[in-house]
Amino acid sequence: MGRSIGSGMGSLAPTGTMRALVKARAAEGLDFVAARPLPQSESARDLPRGQPGPGEVLIRVKKAGVCGTDRHIFEWDDWAKSRIPVGIVTGHEFVGTVVALGAGVTNCTVGQRVSAEGHITSFNDYNSRTGNAHIASDTRILGVDRDGCFAEYLILPAGNVWAMHEAIPDRFAAIMDPLGNAVHTVMSAGVSTKSVVITGVGIIGLMAVTVARAAGASRIYATDTNPKRLELARRLGAADVFNPITDKNWIERVKKETRGDGVDVLLEMSGSPAATDEGFRALRNGGTAALLGIPSKPFAFDLTNHVVFKGAKVLGINGRRMWETWYQMENLLVSGRIDLDPIVTHELPMERADEAFRLMQSGEGIKIVLNVGE
Numbered sequence: 001m002g003r004s005i006g007s008g009m010g011s012l013a014p015t016g017t018m019r020a021l022v023k024a025r026a027a028e029g030l031d032f033v034a035a036r037p038l039p040q041s042e043s044a045r046d047l048p049r050g051q052p053g054p055g056e057v058l059i060r061v062k063k064a065g066v067c068g069t070d071r072h073i074f075e076w077d078d079w080a081k082s083r084i085p086v087g088i089v090t091g092h093e094f095v096g097t098v099v100a101l102g103a104g105v106t107n108c109t110v111g112q113r114v115s116a117e118g119h120i121t122s123f124n125d126y127n128s129r130t131g132n133a134h135i136a137s138d139t140r141i142l143g144v145d146r147d148g149c150f151a152e153y154l155i156l157p158a159g160n161v162w163a164m165h166e167a168i169p170d171r172f173a174a175i176m177d178p179l180g181n182a183v184h185t186v187m188s189a190g191v192s193t194k195s196v197v198i199t200g201v202g203i204i205g206l207m208a209v210t211v212a213r214a215a216g217a218s219r220i221y222a223t224d225t226n227p228k229r230l231e232l233a234r235r236l237g238a239a240d241v242f243n244p245i246t247d248k249n250w251i252e253r254v255k256k257e258t259r260g261d262g263v264d265v266l267l268e269m270s271g272s273p274a275a276t277d278e279g280f281r282a283l284r285n286g287g288t289a290a291l292l293g294i295p296s297k298p299f300a301f302d303l304t305n306h307v308v309f310k311g312a313k314v315l316g317i318n319g320r321r322m323w324e325t326w327y328q329m330e331n332l333l334v335s336g337r338i339d340l341d342p343i344v345t346h347e348l349p350m351e352r353a354d355e356a357f358r359l360m361q362s363g364e365g366i367k368i369v370l371n372v373g374e
Contacts, residue, residue: 014038014152017035017036018038018153019034019151020032020036020089020151020152021091021150021151021350022036022088022089023085023090028075029076030074030353030354030357032350032351036151038050038153039147041053041155042056042157043056043102044102050153050155052155053155055104055105056102057101057105057114057155057156057157057158058155059096059161060096060153061094061096061151061152061153061154061372061373062170062174062374063170063171063174063347063371063372064094064370065094065175065177066093066356066368066370067092067093067177067178067203069143070090070143070357071360071361073090073144075357079296083144088146088147088148089147089150090143090148090150091143092141092143092177093175094115094154094174094372095114095115095173095176096115096149096154097111097113097114099111099153102158105158108158108163112163113166114163114164115161115162116142116160117323117326118143118160118177119139119140119319119322120141120142121133122136125137125138134319134320134325135318142154150353162176165333167333168334171369172344177320178203178204179211181204181317181319182205182208182211183325183329184317184321185208185269185292185317186211186267187328188290189265189267189289190288191215191265192216193218194218195221195258195263195265196212197266197267197279197282197283198212198222198233198267199223199268199269200223200269200271200275201222201223201224201232201241203343203367204292205222205224205229205267206229206232206236206343209222210237213236213338217265219258221238221241222234223242223243223244223275223278224243224270225243225244228363229366232343236342236343244275250278251278255282261285262283262284264288265283266279267290267292270293271293273301275293276295277301283306285310285312286310286311286313287313288315289312289314289315291314343366344366344367344369345359345364345365345367345368346365346368346369347370349370349371350370350371353370356368356370
């Protein structure tokens with residue numbers, strides 16, 4: 001279909017415009033645009049649109065996952081207002097096909113099915129050069145700082161692209177980003193043979209339940225205020241679940257089941273001040289807390305009793321390790337040791353993105369995947 005552009009361009013070449021979801025206005029919502037100009041190369045702005053520059057690849061997007069960050073952007077909350085440029089194409093979770101290669105690209109081939117790490121860095125700072133590129137100082141995030149994947153095409157550095165294993169279905173390949181958050185959190189905490197409490201079972205918290213079970217956690221507890229998600233957490237492998245609003249004595253119950261000590265590991269996924277406080281109270285002395293949840297604003301925290309006197313090991317978790325977490329995800333999915341089917345509740349055409357966000361807001365939808373292209 002259409003003209004060939006770029007090295008290795010095949011029959012999927014774009015023809016000038018593409019369909020996309022755009023944050024076109026400083027207000028709630030995203031606009032569906034049927035004829036958005038093709039993506040622009042980041043490394044060579046003088047190239048025609050839709051042509052990857054040196055070291056880049058052009059990808060035709062097939063499916064894209066909708067996440068909490070996208071919801072913040074859709075709702076245009078205070079964080080989004082302070083961070084997101086109006087006019088950007090949003091989205092950062094996807095699976096697609098490589099359709100063109102820029103000069104010097106050797107790690108990808110045209111026709112290859114891929115996802116990608118959405119944290120983009122030059123790989124030149126201290127952390128990048130010492131194995132911690134996921135927290136590089138110059139990180140730019142797909143769909144936040146540069147155009148994202150809620151579009152038929154996007155251009156990315158070839159170094160960020162991940163070839164998808166043929167055994168992983170598209171609906172899972174499209175959500176490697178949040179799965180990576182869960183895997184990174186669980187694996188960093190070393191849950192094997194240990195008791196675990198997961199505070200907050202939203203999308204990533206639910207993924208953490210099935211990952212912790214696969215990683216050999218001895219007993220998993222989950223807390224949340226949403227009964228539907230608590231029941232799903234139990235289905236995915238939690239031994240017991242608690243609503244802290246109605247289960248006032250849940251910490252005492254957990255301690256009773258852990259020799260009076262408390263759990264070995266806290267995985268904090270909610271960002272809620274109350275849940276964070278309760279999670280640390282449920283953690284035994286000398287336990288490990290891995291914190292992924294992001295609070296909406298700073299809050300008071302009992303550092304003395306929760307960390308210092310407790311001798312707790314506290315880990316801040318950001319993104320996914322490049323590329324250790326990706327190998328772990330692939331192994332877990334290919335082996336069939338984690339169950340994501342109950343978490344992916346809806347697949348909708350990209351044109352129905354408004355419906356997807358309303359489903360998230362109502363709680364009826366958990367993980368929603370948009371069908372972007374063929």
